[in-house]
Amino acid sequence: MVSWTLGMRRRRRRDGFARMLHKLTPTWRAPARIVLTAFFVGIMIGTGLLMLPAATAPGYQTTFVDALFTATSALCVVGLAAVDTAVHWSFLGQVIILCLVQVGGLGIMMLAAVFGLLVSRRVGLRLQITAQTESHGLGLGDFRSLALNVARLSLFFEAVTAVLLTARFWLGYDYTFPQALWFGVFHAVAAFNQAGFALFSDSMMGFAADPWICLPVIVTAIAGALGFPVLVELRRRLRTPRRWNLHTKITVITSGLLLVVGFLLITALEWNNPNTLGPLSPGGKLLAGFFHGTMPRSAGFNSVDVGQMNEATLLGTMVLMFIGGGSVSTAGGIKVTTFALLLFVLVAEARGDSKVNVMGRTIPATTQRQAISVALISLGVVVVGTMVLLTITDFGLPVVMFEVVSAFGVVGLSTGVTPDLPPAGHVLITALMFAGRLGPVTLAAALALRERSLRYELPEERPIVG
Template identity: 65%
Template sequence: MERRGTRVTTDVARVVLRRLLPSWRHPARVVVTAFATVIAMGTLLLLLPAAAEPGAQTGFVTALFTATSAVCVTGLVVVDTPSHWSTFGELVILGLIQVGGLGIMTIASLLGLLVARRFGLRLQLTAQTETKALDLGQVRRVVAGVVLISLAFEAVTSVVLAARLGLAYGYDTGQAVYFGVFHAISAFNNAGFALYPDSLMRFTTDAWICLPIIVAVVAGGLGFPVWVEIWRRRRGRKRWSLHAKITLLTTTALLVVGTVAISAAEWNNPETLGGLGIGGKLLAGLTHGVMPRTAGFNSLDIGQMESGALFVNDMLMFIGGGSAGTAGGIKVTTFALLAFVILAEIRGEPTVHVMGRRLTASTQRQALSVALLSVGAVVTGTLLLLTFTPFGLEAVLFEAVSAFGTVGLSTGITANVSTAGELVLTALMFLGRLGPITLASALALRERTRRYELPEERPIVG
């Protein structure tokens, strides 16, 4: 009787909550509202006099831009982080980065689990149950897993960076730990905020600084579901899911292509790689092959890069990293799925097969929708920036893609755009961080069966 009474009470509570909070039926609304609330709180904290250095003035748009960049783990800045913000302000930014990174990984993982349960599929995060809803135990396991993975990578990276700064650069213990922790959290969350005015340019040839940051960036960009599968494979599981295969293979391919392309384009450029030795060129090339995954750190002057290298950056930033990770962009899975669709069409195949599995028509439509709407957002943002700023197309396009892909790389124009331009970039960061995730989940959760079909007709294509 007691169990039955508890169950009735729980059911009544759910009904009441649904009546009072109808928006909770729509996960996309919850995600957008939650992130907007955190950004608003961060903006208010950054407006406090204690958040800025003595004598520095922080306007509302500057605080809003910085809070959005931190929560959306982008890294674009309109004021120099170490010189404008006080230690309190830097800690606020660091907290916003951590909340934004953990939040996006958790929310994306839970939405993926919800979508999978909606169609009765087995997601490789938890065991399949009979209900389509997420129970409290599943939510706890996902949240705990995200936190543990994040803290583990951040802790290891912090130790390596702090040790290097202390031993090689003479930082005292407290300063080394502070700088190590800040850059480790910023790296794993793909934020790109740095406590140096030149980002990582002073460490261009220092492998003990660049490599740990590279590892943290890639780890954060893979996504929680992939790390779950990697962990389970260590315990004897032999089969990879299609999502993990696509994410790992595409990520590896893009890292190789990005590193080779950028290194080749900048190899003899005296303003970037030209003045370095072979080892320095290879390390800096690898760094800049990884960072467009949405990390935002730079060990070379982006503004001095050749047009070919900038265009490669544009493409890599737009694609981004893995789903349910800290990276932005349309995601490597979306990019790969569209490539498989095109390949199947070229071959004249009636269905799309990927690594022993068949893609549903709805998955193909969702990937196409995310990609085309993202292109539309970048094009619109670029046109607005061209209208509101005096800069050329190459720099403006780079800035728009960087903001939408939540990357944080810049050719150096961010601090010089107008107030209207800052607001455009703020909107692009927010849309780029939440748009692909909420759109994909909303499309999947809204899918329903059509009871009739209209007569078929084929218009001319091409």
């Protein structure tokens, strides 16, 4: 948020900000450039901090690429780890990672919220994330209240989850209170920010059948993946779903359906797999199935070994990771609304409707096209990224594509090959994490902000489709 006020004089803050917004809104370039620069600088700082000798545990060596990879993974709240987070880093290193996760998570939510405000101001999006948005123009106060609201909401979920996890780690396992507290705080922050970093070498596999650990992680991860505007709307109008705005309705319903699909998929396909759900009790299977139905969108913890899942499960998980979570959240992917819009276009076409109508509202053609553009470009990046990574490693297509989708979808799940990738592979994954974190968000805002009417009309002509 700070970067938005750079160069402004204090005494005419409000005027200057309004003028700056006026200058910014006609073009998407300025905000996009600021955001990309801010994240890039953040990653460089994180890399520098992780290169400090004190950040690495005794007996381990941190290369520049390791530090760059880890800083990007943390700031972009991905969770892929080139080195074992549990043992490679010192306590200081782990604190740095946690700070990067918190800063990155808050940063991306605020950024997306600001984009949302800019777009809503320009095209009349009904996005009620500050009380003032609809009644008058935007001022710095709106942005400050937005930032405060985002931070408050994050801290609320993180605090509740941290208390629950700490209690369980302390009372249910052999950890001292300081250990339990550190584990509780770390995993709560990681879970709400969808950054699948864990302080256990096997992620959550030691707790696959423990609902006191898994359920708080699942709930906070689901909440975080709904996104800020949805959480605000839910808090305001939880009991009157009919009055929710369209974005909230679509996000809640689609997220719910994806959770059910993910749960059924994992549970059905892995039920008898002796290396994943097989050894668990029926209750444990259901819990771990639910855990792994939730984590692709896009918290990225694992409670069973993803590398041992069968390939149908991996493919299904890739689809879920590609779709990702809600807009203006720490989740990644093309976002559930984008995916839902594609389905709505399909349904409208199948019904032969000339417009795309959803729950009493018409989706403008430009919004449909934005969804298509985001989905197509993302698909293109995943395919090209997979082809490139295939040519520079010896791993097979499923493993490589899973890694690419997980990085681009900022999920953090892996079949386990991340540490074994060559440096060029780590650099590619780093680039994919950066692109996946900022690409869809910036792209969608840029597209919405660039809308313009053409001053001329051309004759229509239809190529044959299909």
